[in-house]
Amino acid sequence: MSAPQGKAASPFKQPKAVWAVAFACVISFMGIGLVDPILPALAESLDATPSQVSLLFSSYLIVTAVAMLIVGWFSSRFGAKRTLVIGLSVIVVFAALAGASGSINGIVGFRAGWGLGNALFIATSLAVIVASASGGFGGAIILYETALGLGIAVGPLLGGELGAISWRGPFFGVAVLMAIALAATVAFVPNLPKPARPTSALAPLKALRHRGLLTMGIMALLYNWGFFTMLGYAPYPMELSAHELGLVFTGWGLLVAAFSVFFAPRLQARWGTAPVLYANLLGLGIVMAVIAAGVTTPTTVIVAVIVSGAFIGINNTLTTQAVMLVAPVERPVASSSYGFLRFIGGGLAPYVAGKLADATDLSVPFYLGAATFLLAIPVLASGHRLLRQAEASPDAEEPVTPALRPVGDAAAAGGAPPVIVAVGAHARAATIVDTAARYAEHSGSPLEVVHVRQSAVVEEQAVETEDADQARAAVKAHLDRLAAGGVPATGQVLDSVGDHAAAGRVLARHAAEVGARAVTVGRSPRGALAQFADGSFTAALTHAAACDVLLVDPDAGPRPLTAGTLTELRSGAA
Structure with a gap:
């Protein structure tokens, strides 16, 4: 709403605590894109099949999904700073262990530990930035969005450069950068107050009894199934080096960040959440089908993957907004429930895609991904009325009353408009x-x-x-x-x-x-x-x-x- 009067405040004039967490956010957002350029190199160096390498995503995301159910409980009892520090420490240790591993099974296992640290970090980072910001939360949100954009865009580029040296490079790179972020967090982030009421460990699961939240969560599960099928398998038919893959996914990441931050809110304001999501899911289904049909043509796959970044950016933002609009529970609980379902979809997809690719050919997983995007449309439609009502009628708290009784009555104006x-x-x-x-x-x-x-x-x-x-x-x-x-x-x-x-x-x-x-x-x-x-x-x-x-x-x-x-x-x- 309004802010202090006077000279415009820069959103980047923030305390050291905000910058420390923002830096960690950049590295965290690099996570998935950083690994993508080295997937073919991993398969070749470790004598592994694409389906085995895809388990890097499955172990990471499934552990993240399960951990999302308890991070609210953990943070409410141990505090946001301690949760951040533990999450960053876990990422540093397991990223380094993955880089030092000599087998694909070892990397898959260490990525699972990485997923635990990631869940602890992502569940608290935005809240800590907002709580630590000076001059209102608007500047903190802009800084977080900037960190998101940098991480998504630079991650594949850095991964490609380090991966061109060795497939171990991106893992060790994350470990070193996260260690720096860990030291800054310990030094600059203050101890923040704990919530007045601790969150129940069962609250996220109980919240899924609400139809609106469950419907939007299942829609997110289907969307993430298609998304991580593309992310886990698209690098193989491109037939590019690690450096070239890094450039492709950097273009993809730039579109994800731009459409997530700048275009999604404007499209939502013009057309509404549900209509934009319908069109967007249809667009993703078409792009995925193009990848499937052109899987033997690297140029087709490259262009389609880059274009998909625009659709993915819109979907990431508006799906989250849809969940928060219809969820009749506290925001942190809704986030945990939603995170559990969407990460489960992302984790299962690469595993199933690998099995399908081994049994048939590489186009089948992409056709299945296209189908999940399209299936998400009727699922969303089943909750359309709830979403439309939530958008049309803002939630209101009970009226606020003054401690003192004023002279006269606010209704004394004889029914005049307020x-x-x-x-x-x-x-x-x-x-x-x-x-x-x-x-x-x-x-x-x-x-x-x-x-x-x-x-x-x-x-x-x-x-x-x-x-x-x-x-x-x-x-x-x-x-x-x-x-x-x-x-x-x-x-x-x-x-x-x-x-x-x-x-x-x-x-x-x-x-x-x-x-x-x-x-x-x-x-x-x-x-x-x-x-x-x-x-x-x-x-x-x-x-x-x-x-x-x-x-x-x-x-x-x-x-x-x-x-x-x-x-x-x-x-x-x-």
């Missing part, structure tokens, strides 16, 4: 609320103070940027202050999933539901870079709102958003 003021946690919020209160009094309308609590989604990770008590406290503080001055007002906390722009659309829908006269918002110093990466709250609100939207300048009072004002806001709005 004036809504959107508030964030910053120094000028009180001035903005007071200005909105004067406008409401002048127009004879009741005042409603609203705060949108955001759950940020970055590719396949989701995190609550504040807990429910913090959000309610932000509203209650304004209501108490207004009540002490005899100003009647009501309060509300809304939930949104996605970027800043998604929060703006949630507020617009709420304003329509209550028949608001106007929505007032304050100016924020979030610069052009922040808005481009994370969306503009005010621009999205203005586009979606059916009522007037007023920009509150604390020094000059509210003013309507004209077309010229909106252009100005796009380079400096909330």
